[in-house]
Each structure stands twice: as structure tokens, then as C-alpha cells.
Amino acid sequence: MSKALTYLAKARPDAATHLLGFYKHSVQALDEKTRHLIQIVTKVTVGTERGLRQYAPKALKAGASREEILDAVLMAFPAAGLNKVLDAIDIMREMDLLPEIPDAAPAAVSDNLLGALEEFPLQRMHCLQRPGMNLIVFRAAPDTAKVYSARCPHSKANLCRGTDHGETVECRVHNWTFDLASGQCLEPAGGAGLQEIPSVVKDGRLHLA
Ligand code: FES
Structure with missing residues (x-):
């Protein structure tokens, strides 16, 4: 319950009881995922960022895919108009709730140079954007580096x-955690590991292979 509703429940308990009762009992035939997807449509239509931030993660948690969340945002278009839809897409992207643009095959990258090794601090995750894909570079030792796709193997x-x-690195959506030196999934045990992108070090510079 939002802080404002909590406040109302104390300040105007009679009114709040009926209001909350309506929310709780009015919708009976729709499953949880469908209800949250429809909530996304209504929140985009009225342009409430707070409501979007509240209900979109619930839709994901209830089993909606990112494609379905994007569809829900777009369903609002006839009533909401383009600006509200674009605002919602910005919010949803910031929250990692929309589909990522598919990774391009590494071979399609025209500039294979990622940078001089010393540009990537030791024992720290370093993120790079390349056309069609996000990369993670990790240096466990001075002369080596590993390159991974930044897409979480879970979802x-x-x-x-x-x-x-x-x-x-810990994914902020469902908290899977990965060891950056090996790419292995640490939490949950047995989860799929990071996708390593072949790379090579030449003359102190890191290139995609
Ligand atoms: S998307 Fe589920 S843990 Fe990353």
C-alpha cells in the first residue's frame, strides 16, 4: 500500500475502508498477471510515473514477459498519445523491464578494438556499449581480460x-550473482553462466577475436 493510502486509512478510516475494499474485491475473474498488465495500460494512459514504478515490476513478478510489458505500454497509445508512451518507455527501460535489443553476432562488429588494457581497472567490472550489444570487461590479472555479453542468462x-x-555482479531483477573471473553463476548454484565473447590481447590492447 502506498504511503498516501496508509495516511488516508488513518486520517479517514471510514472512507479508506470502502476505497480499499473496492480495490480488493471488485476484480475477481482476472488472474494476477493480467490485472497488473492492465494496470500498466491505465498508468501509462493517466501518465503516473509512481503508478508505473509500482505495478510494472509486479507484472514481471507475476510471470509477465518483457515483451508482454512492452505490449501493455503500447496498448495505451490510442488513449495516452505518443508522448506518454515514450515517457513510459524511458521509465521501463531505466527499470530494466523492457526487452533488450538482441545482441549482434560478435563478428558483425566493425571495430574490434575495445581499448588499451590499462583502460580497464583490475578486479572491477567495466561496461562497454557496442552496436547492438552491451559488453562487460573484467581483468582478473594485469595481462589478461575477459569479455562477456552483459545480458543476464536468466531473463x-x-x-x-x-x-x-x-x-x-548481481543482477538487480532477480538477484542472480556471477563471478566475473570465470563467468560462473554463484547464486543460484547451478544457474547458467555468463556468455563469454572471444577476445584477444595484442600489444597491450584488447580486441574482440
Ligand atoms: S534477469 Fe533474472 S536474475 Fe537477471
């Missing part, structure tokens, strides 16, 4: 927006 969130713990 494709951008790990560059996750929590950088130095030698590990």
Missing part, C-alpha cells in the same frame, strides 16, 4: 545496471 536484463560488487 536477459542488462547486468551493467546490476550491482557491481568488484569481483562479482
